[in-house]
Amino acid sequence: MSNWTLLLFAVIFVALAPVAGCILAGIDRKISARMQGRQGPPVMQPLYDVRKLLAKERRTSNRVQDFYVACYLFWIVVTGAMFFAGMDLLLIVFTLTLGETFLVLAAYCSGSPFAQVGAQREIYVAMAYEPMILIMAVAYYLFTGGEDGGSFAVRDIAGFGDMAILPMLGIFLGFLFILTMKLRKSPFDLSMSHHAHQDIVRGVATEFSGRTYAMMEVSHWYENIMLLGMVALFFQNGEWTGVVIGAVVAVLAYILEIWIDNGFARMKWQTALKSGWIVSLVLGMGNIIALLVIA
Amino acid sequence: MSCTSKSPWILHYDASSCNGCDIEVLACLTPIYDAERFGVINTGDPKQADIFLITGAVNDQNKEVVRQLYDQMPEPKVVVAVGICACSGGIFRDCYNILGGADKVIPVDVYVPGCAARPESIIDGIVKGVAVLEEKRAKMEGEKRCSRSRGSRS
Numbered sequence: 001m002s003n004w005t006l007l008l009f010a011v012i013f014v015a016l017a018p019v020a021g022c023i024l025a026g027i028d029r030k031i032s033a034r035m036q037g038r039q040g041p042p043v044m045q046p047l048y049d050v051r052k053l054l055a056k057e058r059r060t061s062n063r064v065q066d067f068y069v070a071c072y073l074f075w076i077v078v079t080g081a082m083f084f085a086g087m088d089l090l091l092i093v094f095t096l097t098l099g100e101t102f103l104v105l106a107a108y109c110s111g112s113p114f115a116q117v118g119a120q121r122e123i124y125v126a127m128a129y130e131p132m133i134l135i136m137a138v139a140y141y142l143f144t145g146g147e148d149g150g151s152f153a154v155r156d157i158a159g160f161g162d163m164a165i166l167p168m169l170g171i172f173l174g175f176l177f178i179l180t181m182k183l184r185k186s187p188f189d190l191s192m193s194h195h196a197h198q199d200i201v202r203g204v205a206t207e208f209s210g211r212t213y214a215m216m217e218v219s220h221w222y223e224n225i226m227l228l229g230m231v232a233l234f235f236q237n238g239e240w241t242g243v244v245i246g247a248v249v250a251v252l253a254y255i256l257e258i259w260i261d262n263g264f265a266r267m268k269w270q271t272a273l274k275s276g277w278i279v280s281l282v283l284g285m286g287n288i289i290a291l292l293v294i295a
Numbered sequence: 296m297s298c299t300s301k302s303p304w305i306l307h308y309d310a311s312s313c314n315g316c317d318i319e320v321l322a323c324l325t326p327i328y329d330a331e332r333f334g335v336i337n338t339g340d341p342k343q344a345d346i347f348l349i350t351g352a353v354n355d356q357n358k359e360v361v362r363q364l365y366d367q368m369p370e371p372k373v374v375v376a377v378g379i380c381a382c383s384g385g386i387f388r389d390c391y392n393i394l395g396g397a398d399k400v401i402p403v404d405v406y407v408p409g410c411a412a413r414p415e416s417i418i419d420g421i422v423k424g425v426a427v428l429e430e431k432r433a434k435m436e437g438e439k440r441c442s443r444s445r446g447s448r449s
């Protein structure tokens with residue numbers, strides 16, 4: 001694929017991901033409500049929420065916080081654009097973490113103890129999922145040929161010709177596991193629960209209001225679409241069939257996450273950390289060893 | 296109808312209610328009444344709330360808390376007093392530590408009577424509150440426009 005096509009993909013992502021992410025968030029709330037026997041809000045509710053937040057009075061505990069949240073949004077958008085432009089997966093993993101770090105900083109710089117505890121927990125959760133994402137990048141490198149011609153670039157992985165799902169089944173399952181943490185769904189929503197009437201109020205986002213909070217919501221829309229893109233990457237075979245299968249599986253994965261979200265109570269950070277590492281070790285490293293043996 | 300009225304987020308505070316009204320407030324969110332249909336979210340964070348739903352009379356010990364919660368909410372904001380206790384002090388009004396209704400400490404926009412207030416009337420109160428919210432938002436925008444044009448003239 002030419003560089004111009006890839007650039008076009010990145011531009012499409014930047015322009016359309018918020019739309020798709022907003023609709024996805026709306027469908028999420030609708031399905032959740034139906035699972036609880038309620039009718040639920042309209043599908044466009046997240047858009048109404050964000051527009052309302054933008055119309056609210058601007059009030060912030062300190063200016064730096066707004067700057068950090070803006071950085072979070074910026075780096076999430078850049079990460080997503082890099083992913084859809086087919087750039088280096090390792091670089092993508094690191095910029096994603098950078099974005100995450102800005103969110104944690106934004107929570108830390110406010111005085112609220114709830115935000116502080118939320119930030120602390122956000123770091124624990126990041127510690128739990130980060131190894132799995134890195135292992136995934138390494139597995140892709142081995143899958144595309146390892147030392148003779150292997151590549152970390154998303155464009156090479158997507159255009160490799162074979163689907164990665166079978167040789168990387170363990171990685172895929174492990175990624176689905178940490179996806180719950182990345183999407184901040186219950187049982188791993190300990191840093192920032194969906195509704196703000198739990199132990200640490202709104203966790204990381206306790207001090208965000210109005211415009212700042214809206215920025216964080218939009219970042220989540222971008223992030224969710226990019227994460228679903230990562231799910232779809234497992235099914236790319238260089239043809240359109242891969243794209244279709246990948247998109248279908250990504251949607252199914254999201255529905256699975258909604259079901260998990262509604263069906264499980266929140267876990268402690270210790271459990272999150274332990275389970276994250278055990279899954280990375282068993283499924284992730286096991287799969288890496290299998291790939292090495294096959295090669 | 297603007298987006299403000301499509302997504303009223305509620306902060307619920309129990310001043311010194313007997314818990315009767317609180318249960319009715321929560322009943323609004325259950326499948327039978329499902330207030331989330333109208334975009335209502337019961338948030339616990341004053342910084343993200345639009346409507347302050349207060350139940351029970353205000354007493355000497357929590358008047359500061361009520362005032363602080365109110366102050367932390369960004370404009371436009373509306374206060375809905377739910378139950379006769381929050382409206383006037385109700386059955387507790389003669390107690391030694393009770394100041395009276397919520398309006399003794401913060402400006403109340405909508406009064407929802409009843410002991411306990413029924414979920415239907417609470418939702419009705421929220422809808423009325425949303426109308427007030429909308430008015431306040433329009434006023435806020437008007438003021439912003441005024442100050443901007445004044446700024447450009449000077």
Ligand code: SF4
Nearest residue numbers: 313315378380410411
């Ligand atoms: S109005 Fe009645 S039900 Fe409500 S808090 Fe007062 S006494 Fe309790």
